[in-house]
Amino acid sequence: MSVLTATDLVVKQGETLALDGLTLAVNQGEVVALIGHNGAGKSTFFKTVMGLIEPRGGILALAGETPPSVLYKQQVVYIPEQPFLLPELTVFQHFQLYLESYNQYKDEKVNEIYDLANRFEIAGELDQFPLELSKGMKQKAQLIAGLIIDAPLLLIDEPFVGLDVYAQQELTTVLKEKKQAGQAIILTTHQFDQLSGIMDRYIMLHQGKLIKEGNQQDLGELKRRFD
Numbered sequence: 435m436s437v438l439t440a441t442d443l444v445v446k447q448g449e450t451l452a453l454d455g456l457t458l459a460v461n462q463g464e465v466v467a468l469i470g471h472n473g474a475g476k477s478t479f480f481k482t483v484m485g486l487i488e489p490r491g492g493i494l495a496l497a498g499e500t501p502p503s504v505l506y507k508q509q510v511v512y513i514p515e516q517p518f519l520l521p522e523l524t525v526f527q528h529f530q531l532y533l534e535s536y537n538q539y540k541d542e543k544v545n546e547i548y549d550l551a552n553r554f555e556i557a558g559e560l561d562q563f564p565l566e567l568s569k570g571m572k573q574k575a576q577l578i579a580g581l582i583i584d585a586p587l588l589l590i591d592e593p594f595v596g597l598d599v600y601a602q603q604e605l606t607t608v609l610k611e612k613k614q615a616g617q618a619i620i621l622t623t624h625q626f627d628q629l630s631g632i633m634d635r636y637i638m639l640h641q642g643k644l645i646k647e648g649n650q651q652d653l654g655e656l657k658r659r660f661d
């Protein structure tokens with residue numbers, strides 16, 4: 435079943451046609467890697483799906499909702515590459531804030547926070563403020579803030595960059611669990627090794643257009659092109 439459908443999306447960034455008639459659909463439980471060179475339109479696509487940029491044309495639908503409704507925004511969670519943390523909130527308070535903004539703050543979620551914090555080895559930092567954290571710890575905090583949200587679609591920008599090898603492996607395992615639970619995941623990455631076994635499909639963008647799609651078997655070719 436399709437979670438996200440984008441039909442003929444046209445998006446301008448300044449004078450640039452950043453998405454040029456992009457059509458794609460992502461199914462429940464599907465993991466899609468969005469790839470392409472710098473400036474291809476990946477971030478623009480994420481921002482448009484998040485409802486942060488209004489398309490000039492085309493149609494977006496997410497789990498039956500269309501933007502800009504509040505219900506639409508609750509169908510998608512975004513984990514940016516650069517952590518966006520508020521200096522006045524502790525790590526734990528960030529998780530609370532995320533959950534509250536999706537109306538999902540309840541007791542079992544607190545257990546999930548502790549579980550993920552243990553798995554990503556930041557359980558000891560839950561009461562610390564962003565300024566007290568290393569770069570990797572900030573990234574883990576941002577990751578967990580997104581991973582604790584139950585939404586039909588998860589968008590992640592370069593999830594593996596900056597994480598230690600252990601955390602990269604743990605993230606692959608968590609994404610596998612999310613996929614099995616039916617969440618659709620779109621991620622940008624150049625670290626294709628980490629996607630082995632979980633990626634269903636890749637979509638290659640160039641100048642805002644979809645120019646190529648492929649599956650797990652094409653990973654070898656992709657690695658040669660990007661490594």
Ligand SMILES: Nc1ncnc2c1ncn2[C@@H]1O[C@H](COP(=O)(O)OP(=O)(O)OP(=O)(O)O)[C@@H](O)[C@H]1O
Pocket residue numbers: 447448449450451452470471472473474475476477478479
């Ligand atoms: N705020 C902006 N103002 C004007 N043009 C922009 C803006 N943001 C992006 N663009 C342009 O839109 C196009 C798509 O950019 P986008 O950031 O979506 O690419 P990307 O694939 O995410 O690139 P990268 O891999 O470098 O992050 C590029 O030509 C870029 O120069």
